[in-house]
Amino acid sequence: MPDHIYxxxxxxxxxxxxxxxxxxxxxxCVSSASNVSKYTRYYSSCCHVTVNQQQLVEAFHNSMxxxxxxxxxxxxxxxxxxxxxxVRVLDLSGARLPDLPDSICELTHLRFLDLSRNDIDxxxxxxxxxxxxxxxxxxxxxxxxxxxxxxxxxxNLLHLDLGSSQPFVNPPGIKLLTNLETLCTIxxxxxxxxxxxxxxxxxxxxxxxxxxxxxxxxxxxxxxKEINNRDFLLNMKYLQKLELFWGSLxxxxxxxxxxxxxxxxxxxxxxxxxxxGIKFPDWIGNPSFCKLEIVRLGGCYYCEFLxxxxxxxxxxxxxxxxxxxxxxxxxxxxxxxxxxxxxxFPSLKTLELISLSQxxxxxxxxxxxxxxxxxxxxxxCQKLICLPTLKFLxxxxxxxxxxxxxxxxxxxxxPPSVLNFLAILCSPLLLKACENENHxxxxxxxxxxxxxxxxxx
Numbered sequence: 001m002p003d004h005i006y007x008x009x010x011x012x013x014x015x016x017x018x019x020x021x022x023x024x025x026x027x028x029c030v031s032s033a034s035n036v037s038k039y040t041r042y043y044s045s046c047c048h049v050t051v052n053q054q055q056l057v058e059a060f061h062n063s064m065x066x067x068x069x070x071x072x073x074x075x076x077x078x079x080x081x082x083x084x085x086x087v088r089v090l091d092l093s094g095a096r097l098p099d100l101p102d103s104i105c106e107l108t109h110l111r112f113l114d115l116s117r118n119d120i121d122x123x124x125x126x127x128x129x130x131x132x133x134x135x136x137x138x139x140x141x142x143x144x145x146x147x148x149x150x151x152x153x154x155x156n157l158l159h160l161d162l163g164s165s166q167p168f169v170n171p172p173g174i175k176l177l178t179n180l181e182t183l184c185t186i187x188x189x190x191x192x193x194x195x196x197x198x199x200x201x202x203x204x205x206x207x208x209x210x211x212x213x214x215x216x217x218x219x220x221x222x223x224x225k226e227i228n229n230r231d232f233l234l235n236m237k238y239l240q241k242l243e244l245f246w247g248s249l250x251x252x253x254x255x256x257x258x259x260x261x262x263x264x265x266x267x268x269x270x271x272x273x274x275x276x277g278i279k280f281p282d283w284i285g286n287p288s289f290c291k292l293e294i295v296r297l298g299g300c301y302y303c304e305f306l307x308x309x310x311x312x313x314x315x316x317x318x319x320x321x322x323x324x325x326x327x328x329x330x331x332x333x334x335x336x337x338x339x340x341x342x343x344x345f346p347s348l349k350t351l352e353l354i355s356l357s358q359x360x361x362x363x364x365x366x367x368x369x370x371x372x373x374x375x376x377x378x379x380x381c382q383k384l385i386c387l388p389t390l391k392f393l394x395x396x397x398x399x400x401x402x403x404x405x406x407x408x409x410x411x412x413x414x415p416p417s418v419l420n421f422l423a424i425l426c427s428p429l430l431l432k433a434c435e436n437e438n439h440x441x442x443x444x445x446x447x448x449x450x451x452x453x454x455x456x457x
Contacts, residue, residue: 038063044070060084071095079103093117093137105129115140116163122146128153139163139184152176162186164214164245175202184212189251201232208236212243213261217251233263241269250276258284265289274299274323280307285336287311293347299323310335310344310369321354332364345370352377361386371395379403387411394418400452401427409433414441421445423452 040063054077060066061083069084070091081087081103088109094117104113105126113130116139123138128150136154138145139161152173159182160174170185183201201211211233233239242263251257254277262283263270268291272284277300283289285307292312296319304326309318330353335344348370353359359381365388373393377400378384385406390396396416401407402425410433415422422445424431434443447455 038065041065042068042070044068045072056080076101081107085109088112090114096141100124102126108132111135113137116161117141120145123148125149127151130154132156135159135161137161137163147171149173155179158182160184164212170202175204178204178207180205181207181209183208183210186214186216188216189257203232203235206236206238208239210241210243211236211239212245214245214247215251215257216247232260235264237264237266239263239267241271242267243271244273244275246274246276255279255281266291268292269294271296272298272300274301276300276302278302278304278326285309285311287313287336290314293317295319297321297324300327301325303327306330306334308333308336312345312347314347315345316347317350318348319352319354320356321352322356324356325358327356328358328360330359330362332366335364335366335369343368343371345373348373350375350377353379353381355380356384357382359384363388365389365392367392369393374398376400382406390416397421399423401425401430403427404430410439410442413438415445419445421447421455423447425449425452 043060043066057077057080060080065086066084067086068089069087070089072095074096076092076095076097078101080101081090083106085106085108087107089112090104090107090110091112091114093114097115097118097120100115100120100123102124105124107130109132110130111132112135113133114135114137116137119141120138121140121142121144123146125148127148131154133154134156136157136159140163149172151171154177157177157180160171160177160180161182161184162170163184164186174180183205185201187201201208201213233242242261244258244261246254254275258272258275258277259281262281265288267289270284270292273296275297280303290313293314294317295309295312295315297306298320299322301323303324306320306327309315344366349372351370351373353362354377357380360383362384363386370393372395374395375398376390376393376396377398378387379400379402381404383406384404385408387407387410389411390399391412391414393416396419398421399415399419400421400423402423404427406429407427408429410430422442424434424446433439434446
């Protein structure tokens with residue numbers, strides 16, 4: 001638990017023993033389960049401290065109002081959770097537990113259950129008794145995981161995280177969890193036929209707000225195979241955030257797979273990480289996505305060009321980063337050459353280009369482009385030698401350039417009119433250009449490394 005949350009909990013506690021925290025590195029924290037009293041509301045054991053199980057069971061059962069448990073213990077007694085009907089939050093993440101006691105199903109008021117990073121290979125059969133459960137995080141370390149029957153009897157389940165490390169079969173009855181708003185899951189792509197994959201997101205989940213998918217290779221049985229369907233997410237009109245992760249996956253027909261995940265045009269936030277295609281499908285940058293505000297592209301190793309994101313009318317934040325080895329130039333296609341009114345990136349406020357190790361040139365910014373851009377950050381673009389003119393960026397206030405060692409000069413004699421923060425770090429040639437008489441206006445607003453660090457920007 002973060003220290004500021006811990007301090008807040010201590011502050012609002014009505015009694016000195018309302019919050020009990022066991023922590024190896026903090027000697028001021030309580031170090032024995034005997035400090036749990038009938039007034040205790042929050043109990044946290046961190047760093048896998050050793051706790052006497054029987055003492056802990058007795059202490060918990062004597063507490064009348066215990067509602068939050070964060071347990072980092074490696075062993076859980078079979079009756080630990082009995083008679084704890086006030087507990088709302090149970091966090092067992094990282095405890096490396098081999099199994100769960102059935103008594104966990106007696107926590108009838110439980111709202112939040114985190115089982116991530118454990119060695120659990122099944123859930124108790126009576127888990128469906130937790131009718132008030134809203135968040136279930138599994139993300140187990142095991143390769144084969146068994147879900148209980150009756151998962152559809154969790155009517156209040158809103159957030160389900162199956163993790164990204166192991167390709168589980170979906171829980172039985174998941175398509176009946178129509179109130180589900182957040183789903184993190186894995187989709188398995190066939191080793192020998194990348195066009196066939198096991199679907200991980202039932203169409204019936206029309207109320208999803210957030211979807212995070214990790215693609216993995218695997219061997220698929222015939223009954224697990226489904227052919228790509230381009231209408232897969234289009235009926236999920238409430239979907240706000242879509243995150244797709246490929247890891248280090250290399251595959252054919254990657255563009256077709258990404259095209260199959262075209263969301264409804266109401267989506268507001270899209271993340272694509274390690275996409276292995278050569279080019280992006282047409283929906284990325286299509287102006288029909290008139291509500292899309294945030295886009296993050298990372299590690300798209302084989303892509304030579306960025307999609308025409310300048311065509312997105314409401315895009316406010318854009319980050320392009322990491323291991324895009326084929327991306328050597330950013331040109332007018334990035335802004336969208338075919339925008340009719342010439343106003344490209346009309347709503348963009350923040351642009352970040354990070355760790356683009358092969359990028360050499362950024363060109364073709366025109367008058368009217370990025371009229372609202374306030375922050376521009378270019379970091380670890382070691383081969384970058386050319387920037388576009390910045391004189392048209394009439395709203396630019398902050399410019400941060402770091403580890404761009406080949407960048408020798410500014411694109412313009414004077415900085416944009418409202419630019420008041422200029423940070424140039426570990427870019428010696430550009431720093432030297434600030435000393436040039438022709439660029440003295442740039443030097444006037446240049447911040448030192450100490451000033452940059454103090455501002456924590």
